Amino acid sequence: MSTFTPQSEDEIVETVQWALSEEAPVEIIGHGSKRELGRPLQTEHTIALSSYSGVTLYEPDELVLSAKAGTSLAELEALLAASGQAFQFEPMDYGPLLGKPAGKGSLGGLLSANLCGPRRLKAGSARDHVLGVRVVSGRGELFKSGGRVVKNVTGYDLSKGMANSWGTLGIATEITFKVLPAPETETTLVLRGLADDEAARAMAIAMGSSGEVASAAHLPGNVASRVIGGLLQSNASTLLRLEGFAPSVADRAEMLKKLLLSAGEIDVLGGETSRNLWREVRDVMPFADGTESPVWRVSMAPMEAYKLVASLRMGAAVDAFYDWQGGLVWLRMEGDPEAAAVRALVAKYGGGHATLVRAPIALRAALPVFEPQPAPLAALSKRLKQQFDPSGIFNPGRMVAGV
């Protein structure tokens, strides 16, 4: 059992070539912050990118940043903040939910897990901001794709191909991202006491207005009490985040208050409180309870997701809250993960996908953690994997058993 910590791109290539010659599957980790996510691996060896780190290019004027894959995300965010910039897609931190310390993720892990946050609605996820990659494939070859400019359609976009591949296609060694100015001001409007279906409608109205709402989430009463030190009390809270230049934020807040007059009283949270609230929503803090009780991450059409929750509640004890205008549901199950029921309801209400992001290891080994795909698509996924990693040495079985 060895863990390799290569210090250079050449060493990463060498390590992979060695693994190939030994026919030894390897687990790829950045900092291992999301290691308990996905199907458990049984590889003898590990390649840890944590020592391959450092920023290789940061040009704030050009809105571009490149860094080696093992670079700590927390470090990068601090660097960007010093220039008033940010990853606009707000990568979440799985650490607290998975019972680990916060602030541990790596840049490679960010792309491999296609991280994002509440601003996903307006700004997209990691896949929407990645500009270029250097990757060591499962053939032990170093290839590059993309570049350092925003507009680029030269060849296939293998950078996006690496997104959400969970280390099963290749080892990203260096990644280039588009970065953007951090919003100058933020404010959150809080609608109180709405039921899930009413909240979905209110969020749809807000998102469909010219209010340029950056994030829209709904916390049912029992979840609302578990964020920002209980400030929201146990009163269902529908959150609308406005960002931008101060005069614009104030103007849009007024417009939205009028538009949503019929939804009842509206509270306003500013600055630091608003920022903390959205960070807690992003990192699923209401379910970061130190347990292993199953947690699902479900992505559906915004106007359908609450129906899934209502149906589930009839048969099981479940805690839920919504992000992305209602289209992202975080579900915490009291007992059994109810995988079959959850997935049947996703299919029934217009489709989407459900990922079992937290569960005891035995369950993650026994259940498909990622949404199973229809046969032709599953076969295509398998063929893609084969084209990148023909010997199946990278994270075997992490996403799908046998792939």
Next chain:
Amino acid sequence: MSGLVMPKPDEATMSRRAAIVAALREIVPGEGVVDATNEMRVFESDGLTAYRQLPLAVVLPQTVGQVSRILKYCHENNVKVVPRGSGTSLSGGALPLEDAVLLVMTRFNRILEIDYPNRVAIVQPGVTNLGITKAVEHEGFYYAPDPSSQIACSIGGNVAENSGGVHCLKYGLTANNVLGLEMVLITGEVIRLGGKHLDSEGYDFLGLVTGSEGLLGVVTEVTVRILQKPTTARALMVGFPTSEEAGQCVADIIAAGIIPGGMEMMDRPAIHAAEDFIHAGYPLDVEALLIIELDGPAIEVDHLINMVEAIGRQNGATTCVISQSEEERMVFWAGRKAAFPAVGRISPDYLCMDGTIPRKELPKVLAGMRELSEKYGLRVANVFHAGDGNLHPLILYDANIPEELHKAESFGADILRLCVKVGGVLTGEHGVGVEKRDLMPEMFNEIDLNQQIRVKCAFDDKHLLNPGKVFPQLHRCAELGRMHVHRGQVPFPDIPRF
């Protein structure tokens, strides 16, 4: 490109033409199959008109079932297929092949669903880009990516090319605005990627397929994000004595945290051509002109206009006009939008290039272009998506002068090489197609290209879909699949492990 070599037509396929046409007629009855030479003429080229080729036959299916059966037939019978939307590609992506069926998607022209609460529209691929906006604008919505060809180009073609437009700096490219696709693989299998929900359960096939230039599958349905139109838009027209100052102005605007809805630059030749044509009131004594549009709530736009004006003045702007009405804003844009036809007035022919560069390299690249212009004895005018570094040099030439097309193409290739040299890329939005195919090695080595072709192999291992495009050489998949493992190497004693 005038020396363009396409894959050698397969004699066996050509000799089976009658049987192939008959099989297609069985799948798509009536006028859906075109095989008469004079009727196929309209399809012989796309927006890259320097190249023409009649296809083996043209088929215009109307249902997904028909597309599936056509592809299955072609797969089983080893017949090549070139997908085509509206045929506005500027890189020859839809250029027919002599031994390939041209699969034209224009009859897929229906809007299937508009869902305002979920803010998506589901459309067939032959619907035009502008057609989507037209269908939702009465509710105040629009589809954001806006290629200049939006009246004509199809959303399926936009997906295949990952098209952009003036507003992409703020609102993203096609890839960022497409949520779902239905597509048919060359085997005839139908797959669905994404939908009304966000992100993928597994590999990001949506990301791989967007921009794949018709080489991976045929798109039969597209789900796009629709957005509420900004309440206000105003534009500034700012002129500078040098392109360096204009470039610095762009950098300073972005450094101030402002992402304009659009930010376009024109150089002197482009300004003059546009002004002579449209009379937009462009200043003729400047080297570079910026048109900067700010959109959003009125109060925000006013706030930002003042900031941008101040930044312009600090950078030595000699003119700065702010639009006071919607009409005036449109006039500012009219010149820019007519830049291509304006150049068409001063030259019998022109080639439109499409490189992207890191913005700070603009002065160097413009200077390099001036030198090349002298070397080749051809004029060049530049329009530039300044915010994201996407250059459109228009090379002026006369196809009636022998060798001039060839000279223009060599000039264009040199410009693209220069773009790559300063850290940029060959194409920002028009695609590789046949036009930039042979320049791919300027950007990618053999390992890079082979890995891209392996993606193609996962979708189409017989290389039947749109061969001869994008890749200078399509290696056989079996060859690419071979592994060369070096056994018995010293397992790097020097790599730290624990």
